[in-house]
Amino acid sequence: MLTLNVNGEDRSVEVPEDMPLLWVLRDVIGLTGTKFGCGIAQCGACTVHVDGQAVRSCVLPVGELGDAKITTVEAIGATPEGKKIQDAWLAVEVVQCGYCQTGQVMSAAALLRHNPQPTDEDIDAAMSGNICRCGTYVRIRQAIHQAATGKPVAEQTIAYNLQKGPAQ
Amino acid sequence: MTLPIPDVAQPSRRALLQTGGGFALAFFLGVGSARATISARPQPGDAELAAREGATFAPNALIRIDREGPVRLVMPNVEMGQGVYTTEAMLLAEELDVGLDQVIVQHAPPIDALYGTPLLKSQTTGGSTTVRANWMILREAGAVARAMLISAAAEQWGVPAAECVTKAGVVKHAASGRSATYNELAEAAARQQTPEKVGLKDPKDFKLVGKPMRRIDSPSKVDGSAIFGIDIRVPDMQVAYVITCPTAGGTLKSVKEDEARKQPGVKDVIRLPHGVAVTAPNYWAAKKAAEALEIEWDHGPNVDFSTEGLFKALDEASRTGKALVARSDGPLDRKGKTIEAVYQHPILAHAPMEPLNAVVHVRPDACEIWVGSQVPTRAVGAAAKLTGLPEDKIILHNQYLGGGFGRRLEVDSVELAVNIAKQVPYPVKMIWSREHDIRHDIPRTAYLDRVSAVVDDEGYPVVWKDRTCGASVPKRWAPQMLRKDGFDADLTECSDELSYDIPAFHVEWVPHDMPEAIPIGWWRGVGPTHNIFKVEGFVDELAHAAGKDPVEFRRKMLTKNPRPLSVLNKAAEAIGWGEKLPPRVGRGVAFASPFGSHVCAIAEVEVSPRGVIRIRRGVAAIDCGPVMNPNTVEAQIQGGLIFGWTMALFNEITFEKGAVKQSNFHDYRMMRLNETPPIEVHIVKNEGPIGGMGEVGTAIAAPALANAVFAATGVRLRRLPLDPRLLADPKAGAA
Numbered sequence: 001m002l003t004l005n006v007n008g009e010d011r012s013v014e015v016p017e018d019m020p021l022l023w024v025l026r027d028v029i030g031l032t033g034t035k036f037g038c039g040i041a042q043c044g045a046c047t048v049h050v051d052g053q054a055v056r057s058c059v060l061p062v063g064e065l066g067d068a069k070i071t072t073v074e075a076i077g078a079t080p081e082g083k084k085i086q087d088a089w090l091a092v093e094v095v096q097c098g099y100c101q102t103g104q105v106m107s108a109a110a111l112l113r114h115n116p117q118p119t120d121e122d123i124d125a126a127m128s129g130n131i132c133r134c135g136t137y138v139r140i141r142q143a144i145h146q147a148a149t150g151k152p153v154a155e156q157t158i159a160y161n162l163q164k165g166p167a168q
Numbered sequence: 169m170t171l172p173i174p175d176v177a178q179p180s181r182r183a184l185l186q187t188g189g190g191f192a193l194a195f196f197l198g199v200g201s202a203r204a205t206i207s208a209r210p211q212p213g214d215a216e217l218a219a220r221e222g223a224t225f226a227p228n229a230l231i232r233i234d235r236e237g238p239v240r241l242v243m244p245n246v247e248m249g250q251g252v253y254t255t256e257a258m259l260l261a262e263e264l265d266v267g268l269d270q271v272i273v274q275h276a277p278p279i280d281a282l283y284g285t286p287l288l289k290s291q292t293t294g295g296s297t298t299v300r301a302n303w304m305i306l307r308e309a310g311a312v313a314r315a316m317l318i319s320a321a322a323e324q325w326g327v328p329a330a331e332c333v334t335k336a337g338v339v340k341h342a343a344s345g346r347s348a349t350y351n352e353l354a355e356a357a358a359r360q361q362t363p364e365k366v367g368l369k370d371p372k373d374f375k376l377v378g379k380p381m382r383r384i385d386s387p388s389k390v391d392g393s394a395i396f397g398i399d400i401r402v403p404d405m406q407v408a409y410v411i412t413c414p415t416a417g418g419t420l421k422s423v424k425e426d427e428a429r430k431q432p433g434v435k436d437v438i439r440l441p442h443g444v445a446v447t448a449p450n451y452w453a454a455k456k457a458a459e460a461l462e463i464e465w466d467h468g469p470n471v472d473f474s475t476e477g478l479f480k481a482l483d484e485a486s487r488t489g490k491a492l493v494a495r496s497d498g499p500l501d502r503k504g505k506t507i508e509a510v511y512q513h514p515i516l517a518h519a520p521m522e523p524l525n526a527v528v529h530v531r532p533d534a535c536e537i538w539v540g541s542q543v544p545t546r547a548v549g550a551a552a553k554l555t556g557l558p559e560d561k562i563i564l565h566n567q568y569l570g571g572g573f574g575r576r577l578e579v580d581s582v583e584l585a586v587n588i589a590k591q592v593p594y595p596v597k598m599i600w601s602r603e604h605d606i607r608h609d610i611p612r613t614a615y616l617d618r619v620s621a622v623v624d625d626e627g628y629p630v631v632w633k634d635r636t637c638g639a640s641v642p643k644r645w646a647p648q649m650l651r652k653d654g655f656d657a658d659l660t661e662c663s664d665e666l667s668y669d670i671p672a673f674h675v676e677w678v679p680h681d682m683p684e685a686i687p688i689g690w691w692r693g694v695g696p697t698h699n700i701f702k703v704e705g706f707v708d709e710l711a712h713a714a715g716k717d718p719v720e721f722r723r724k725m726l727t728k729n730p731r732p733l734s735v736l737n738k739a740a741e742a743i744g745w746g747e748k749l750p751p752r753v754g755r756g757v758a759f760a761s762p763f764g765s766h767v768c769a770i771a772e773v774e775v776s777p778r779g780v781i782r783i784r785r786g787v788a789a790i791d792c793g794p795v796m797n798p799n800t801v802e803a804q805i806q807g808g809l810i811f812g813w814t815m816a817l818f819n820e821i822t823f824e825k826g827a828v829k830q831s832n833f834h835d836y837r838m839m840r841l842n843e844t845p846p847i848e849v850h851i852v853k854n855e856g857p858i859g860g861m862g863e864v865g866t867a868i869a870a871p872a873l874a875n876a877v878f879a880a881t882g883v884r885l886r887r888l889p890l891d892p893r894l895l896a897d898p899k900a901g902a903a
Binding site: 015016019020023026027028030031032033034035036037038039040042043045072073074077086089090093094095096097098099100101102105123124125127128129130131132133134135136137138139140141155156157158159160 | 247248249250251267268269379380381382383385386387388389390391392393394395396398399401407432449450451452453519520521522523568569570571572573599601602798799802803806807808809810811814832833834838839840841842843844846847
């Protein structure tokens, strides 16, 4: 029995120590916002924060985590950087299919936490490990600049009070 | 797989081409057949479905208004990134007169007759058809609902309907000062007659359409709450990990499961014709156990199949095979200087970010499926066949798709999941590893094209000949799409009708099938992605041979064609075409009219002394007719270009001994953020006809890039992906 601190809560899980954090989050705890893309740390869809650092959870055995604090996309909006990133993501409309975007948001939030005013080179370095097959990179860059500066850097979408959807 | 616009009763081939940019599906559609598809008005089956969904007022299959809560809009197409949930909701909400803050969207159940795309006669999302096919129907559907709400209010208040107005989900009667919400009117509206005719808004009064409305699905996709197929969890579910014979068509000979059985959590080992699946409570446990299996394969008949052999066979077939002619007209016997070239296109995997998956529960009396599919009704048909259950006992819940790109127009993964689930009593979530996803794709096939032109004294083509060689997707996927003699229009889409003024054309296709065990599929941009690379590369070659500027050369051939010309001019102006550039930097232009839109892309590249291509800048101009959401148009062009440039720079699936060599993102590379240039998109306004958007950027990407590489290096690369080894600077020596 391992105890993991996920999004501020201690969770006891009955899993082998070599099981990657990704599958503990998705299949055991039931937090499905963290995505499976490649299984070999090549695509970044599985990015979570461990003690504030962006890591690829698909290759991180849970046995190595100890009492580290794990943050997933489900809770990143509660941090100042996470909120800024999510807001900017919506304002410039980064999302297409959306499957990689939770990982993108996690990488971007970690970047802002450590570097509140990243340059284009900083963004390249922090975000090149996250693949987006839809090709949303141009707007990812814009959204990070917008989140950092608070100033609109591209056309802004017209916001409205969205319902959660679709109903299952 | 492009389509004509709707409402063309018996269109001539040329009319289809002018309006839709292709006629591949005209045959498939069976134009004029009476089969029902989505409608603004009630159809058989509507009432039963609405009752099952507990809807108070369901004027058609697309809109549900209840006594309380938001208006529910049922999405006939699927959301895979292209933004159609938002566009379709905008069109319905616009004429219904509600805000997007007053609606929620729901995935449609699989029913061709209620949710089929009219031009495809089936519930299929593909071919950049959604908005082209449905936009007027959705508007009318909104207007029908609004008219019935007004007539309910007018009846209750005893006032003329004409005196009532609507705004943001409320009907008002100014003279009496009365008003009622749509929720309050739902019950009475359900008793009104469906109007036979309704007026539609003047586009100048649009509140939503044409504006950069925020996507309906974005908030749930940035906070992790959106549910994709892979995220489905149902009670008692087990996860299945699958191993399939690496050799195409190979079968399972034997499997020893002792070691696998010892792994923690393992539930069942399931034998399949071409592989083995292991189920366990989670993916990791299933994978670990599957990897402990000792499997022996019968590698089957394709052990000698290789990509190298395929290209040799294509080359041979292209020289000696019998061709099916797409068109042959004009004075083809003109003599003069002749220029020829051979273009080659690799096999491609789709590699959507969400690996293929499906949750299936086969019970004695029914089969329940949760999956993100571009063809939900096709998946139902496949499951019915495999289970022996009638189609109405197959319950399919469609989901958000983590990328489609044509991969989810296939149901092979659903079939595999059904075959696993048939053997166990519990629900199974089958998830493909990325390696399985790439190695067992239904890939885009390879092509070899011979193109030639006779040019006049100034170097402009007077005879254009094109002979493409490769396999047909519809031959398997929808044989009814083929011409009687087997001709497949996808093979010559965007190569048999050019906007350029060329007097004589001969365009033909030599079929060369892939092995039966390697089915091939649709890939984003379909025929146009294949053909525009060759056409626009070759036009560039002709310009160079004529000693003319490539933009000027195209302009001259477009003088009679104002819509394409304005797109070309806009892109050239935006990038500052003609500026002097540093050494080993070059700009390449490409223009085409795929999917009923007109698009021009210009790429600026720098090629390093060792031959590495860096894209410095991209500019595109697009005329797609009426614009639904300009933000989406920009996103589709940016993303489409990146998808196409990824292909041109990195992507090739190779077979050796009948097996795919590539396996994951380290050897099937994707463009990354640090490799992405700024991309400007300019919308050229035009009232119509309306064009498709989802595949346009991809189809135009590769030729612009290859032409830029030529401008930068003087090396003409006619085979994709572009090989950097051929681009090293001879002056730089061995770097």
